[in-house]
Amino acid sequence: MDGPFTTPPRPQGWLVRLALSPRFHRLAERLPLVRRFARAEGEALFDLVQGFVRSQVLMALVNLGLLARLARGPETTEDLALLTRVPLNRMEILLKAATALKLVRKRGTLWHLTPRGAAFTVVPGLAEMVSHHRALYADLADPVGFFRGPETTQLAGFWPYVFGAGIGDPEAHRFSRLMAESQTLVARDTLAQVDFSGQSHLLDVGGGHGAFLSAVAARHPGLRLTLFDLGQVVDSAPPLPAQITKVAGSFRDDSLPLGADSLSLIRVLYDHSDATVAGLLARAFEALPKGGLLVISEPMSGGDQPDPATDIYFAIYTMAMQTGRTRSVAEISTLLQAAGFVQITSPAPARPYVTRVLTARKI
Numbered sequence: 357m358d359g360p361f362t363t364p365p366r367p368q369g370w371l372v373r374l375a376l377s378p379r380f381h382r383l384a385e386r387l388p389l390v391r392r393f394a395r396a397e398g399e400a401l402f403d404l405v406q407g408f409v410r411s412q413v414l415m416a417l418v419n420l421g422l423l424a425r426l427a428r429g430p431e432t433t434e435d436l437a438l439l440t441r442v443p444l445n446r447m448e449i450l451l452k453a454a455t456a457l458k459l460v461r462k463r464g465t466l467w468h469l470t471p472r473g474a475a476f477t478v479v480p481g482l483a484e485m486v487s488h489h490r491a492l493y494a495d496l497a498d499p500v501g502f503f504r505g506p507e508t509t510q511l512a513g514f515w516p517y518v519f520g521a522g523i524g525d526p527e528a529h530r531f532s533r534l535m536a537e538s539q540t541l542v543a544r545d546t547l548a549q550v551d552f553s554g555q556s557h558l559l560d561v562g563g564g565h566g567a568f569l570s571a572v573a574a575r576h577p578g579l580r581l582t583l584f585d586l587g588q589v590v591d592s593a594p595p596l597p598a599q600i601t602k603v604a605g606s607f608r609d610d611s612l613p614l615g616a617d618s619l620s621l622i623r624v625l626y627d628h629s630d631a632t633v634a635g636l637l638a639r640a641f642e643a644l645p646k647g648g649l650l651v652i653s654e655p656m657s658g659g660d661q662p663d664p665a666t667d668i669y670f671a672i673y674t675m676a677m678q679t680g681r682t683r684s685v686a687e688i689s690t691l692l693q694a695a696g697f698v699q700i701t702s703p704a705p706a707r708p709y710v711t712r713v714l715t716a717r718k719i
């Protein structure tokens with residue numbers, strides 16, 4: 357730690373005072389009940405210490421294609437080593453680490469996937485998501501510099517649109533595919549919490565390749581649907597159900613299309629600064645008729661009660677993007693109220709690490 361603290365130490369709670377005392381730790385080893393608690397805390401601390409190594413083991417398994425390979429059937433260490441050009445002794449260590457992560461197990465001479473390892477290979481977009489963390493981990497390689505605020509980050513380069521930059525076709529394709537593949541779970545959790553059956557026309561702003569609208573189309577065949585996103589993104593979308601119309605434009609520079617009585621922003625706000633979000637919400641308010649429904653769905657901060665997933669992973673990820681922010685329900689609500697929206701509700705999320713839904717109305 358460099359630099360002096362300017363305030364004298366403040367009083368601490370008694371449990372913290374105990375945990376700060378080396379004498380207490382020596383004593384705890386001799387008292388069975390306290391020992392159990394102290395050891396559980398010790399294990400939790402060790403898990404914190406080794407977290408990065410766990411993630412890198414997972415990254416190696418994904419990038420070497422080992423989990424995908426084992427999804428085809430069991431293999432020997434020798435074959436896996438040969439296939440991936442990893443020396444045999446190092447492959448053995450990697451597979452044992454994967455066993456400790458409960459992703460694989462060895463029976464006789466053959467490595468098999470566990471049910472968790474098998475589930476990993478079929479969750480849409482999960483392997484791609486792990487792979488693209490290369491940029492995030494590069495940014496976090498110097499965590500002190502990262503928290504002090506670097507000039508540039510690799511992750512910002514992965515998502516060029518966040519600065520309003522024009523994007524090329526390969527970039528549009530790369531990040532839209534990543535988002536579309538992870539959209540399945542987001543759409544499922546969003547549609548479990550929002551009922552569009554009273555609506556006639558939904559406009560999905562920043563809708564990427566239309567994965568969310570395709571899920572809505574399957575659920576509500578009579579609903580008119582409009583996909584709005586940057587030109588390069590809508591142009592590279594795969595063929596979509598007939599009820600979806602594509603409109604190209606930028607929510608920074610263009611008005612949003614009129615005519616829809618509901619508007620969704622799925623995983624859009626957290627990419628952008630408060631100023632950009634305020635502008636976007638003002639445009640959404642303009643585009644909706646009286647009574648119009650706004651749906652926001654993305655992982656949200658726990659606010660005063662930080663959430664174990666969103667206040668670590670998403671808060672730091674969006675900070676690494678340099679323009680984004682993982683906001684709490686209260687923070688988004690303040691921005692919504694400033695834009696004129698009322699009747700703001702946010703049901704408890706089923707899986708906060710997948711998404712949280714917030715709805716509001718224009719009246």
Ligand SMILES: C[S@@+](CC[C@H](N)C(=O)[O-])C[C@H]1O[C@@H](n2cnc3c(N)ncnc32)[C@H](O)[C@@H]1O
Pocket residue numbers: 517518532535536539542561562563564565567568584585586589605606607608609621622623624627
């Ligand atoms: C994180 S992705 C989410 C995509 C999709 N809603 C989903 O959840 O899979 C954000 C989307 O916002 C779009 N976007 C970013 N800036 C935009 C802008 N200025 N105007 C329109 N769309 C924009 C991106 O192209 C991208 O498709």
